[in-house]
């Protein structure tokens with residue numbers, strides 16, 4: 401039998417996993433949550449949510465994947481020796497990433513467009529703010545332009561995946577992740593050192609204070625649920641990604657260490673992104689401006705371009721910033737793309753290039769519908785929302801928690817305890833992991849499922 405391709409090194413594996421975890425959510429959602437939910441207090445709660453809920457699920461997915469040596473589709477069925485119901489559940493792990501990828505690539509396309517625009521100095525000092533913010537609305541509603549950039553971003557993702565697990569995913573992550581990290585650190589330094597501006601009451605230092613000074617009065621059940629939801633989404637769990645990547649991890653890798661390092665990388669990056677985004681917004685008086693978005697696409701594609709246009713050397717920073725956002729989105733999109741491709745290769749016996757093309761076609765077609773929902777299809781409603789929002793809502797708020805639950809319940813309740821222990825300790829070799837195993841087991845069996853339930857219940861009410 402041909403040996404299964406996997407990642408070649410510990411560092412490479414970490415950068416691949418971190419590449420999936422670090423994405424748009426770290427840039428456009430975490431910074432806002434950090435400031436809004438009490439700074440240092442939020443970080444503490446967020447770390448608790450990660451440790452108690454997300455990390456056990458991540459660990460379960462990695463363990464299941466590596467044990468089965470199958471892509472997410474076949475993981476559970478293989479571990480249950482061909483159980484029929486798990487085969488059906490396997491489809492969930494192909495469907496969710498494929499659907500998510502469809503709309504993720506639309507946003508990826510926007511990022512490419514903003515990178516191109518920043519290279520063309522469209523966010524230069526003489527451009528009025530209203531022109532910059534207005535440009536976003538006209539761009540997303542123009543069908544051909546958005547489709548062109550969408551196609552470009554998806555093609556880029558597809559080419560990297562077609563190159564394979566090592567030469568594509570691992571090699572590119574090793575190049576892109578350090579670059580992403582360095583650029584974000586530089587922008588954060590710039591942002592935090594902006595001198596006070598004439599006519600603006602806030603300063604960069606106010607932004608830093610807002611981000612970090614702990615306010616425990618903001619710790620409410622709502623905040624905890626929001627933190628848990630973000631910790632879940634940010635680690636890319638409940639998608640089959642981590643099972644698939646787990647199956648590419650070497651036999652000697654320490655899964656617990658891998659999972660902890662991935663979580664730490666993800667959190668550190670999110671905090672740095674906060675330092676890059678928030679202080680600059682304070683310094684230019686954008687944070688208390690009700691017309692300016694402080695999170696989501698509005699932050700990245702409207703507010704920040706306006707900030708860049710007012711900053712000395714802002715046009716250069718904009719180029720680097722949008723390049724970084726492309727890298728963050730691309731490494732996440734790669735991880736989504738790999739799951740359906742590996743299913744087609746492994747379970748449908750397709751060759752990798754053919755599997756990539758088929759995935760490309762399906763994802764592009766579905767993504768086009770999502771993309772057009774900002775323009776010609778804006779009147780079409782699903783669940784009372786625009787198509788794009790509905791698809792995002794169903795996958796992120798429903799399907800991902802369900803899939804995460806299936807994975808962690810399988811590890812905690814269906815798999816034999818000894819088998820799970822064996823996988824996590826590399827057959828007993830990792831003594832330290834063996835010692836904490838009872839705790840990890842409790843987290844997987846009870847705590848993490850309860851956490852998922854809480855998030856789902858909260859989104860219901």
Ligand code: PHE
Nearest residue numbers: 421423424425426634636732
């Ligand atoms: N983790 C990514 C982020 O924080 C989003 C993502 C979720 C990517 C699921 C892939 C899969 O932006």
